[in-house]
Amino acid sequence: MEKDAAAICIRTATPADADSVASVLSESFTEYKPLYTPEGYAATTPAGEQIRARWHEGPVWVAVRDRRVVGTVSAVPRGEELYVRSMAVIPSARGQRVGELLLKQVEEFAVARGYKRLTLTTTPFLGRAIRLYESAGFRRSGRGPLDLFGTPLDEMVKDLGAGRS
Secondary structure, eight states, X not given: OOSOGGGOEEEEOOGGGHHHHHHHHHHHHGGGGGGSOHHHHHHHSOOHHHHHHTGGGSOEEEEEEXXXXXXXXXXXXXXXXXXXXXXXXXXXXXXXXXXXXXXHHHHHHHHHTTOSXXXXXXXXXXXXXXXXXXXXXXXXXXXXXXXXXXXXXXXXXXXXXXXXX
């Protein structure tokens, strides 16, 4: 590992970061583009303008290394659960615990606000992401079949504890 997690800063994003978030999403998913439907890929890699338009839906975080945004994740409240959306790490930053740190940030946010579970959807061909989610305690919900404009999706859930209100 050339750079360790200590060199990564996770911070709350601002609307000024929207273009950087869009760039991370684009760079992170380009290699998988042929596996998505065109509409599914467009929904997965929104432009900065689209990201700014949905800013009010929930918090967005970025992972920064050497003043460059190398990862991102956002969350959308849905009743007792917090939906994890737009998780991405650029290829050159993979294997450096960026995804792990982003998920930890989302979970800390959820626990502090009393959410009972985290949910997310992912495509079955994103094996590395699925392994990360499983190692963080997510399990497939069995709900479905789900799809994103014709691209298959798996829903994953992580319970945060029944004792929270």
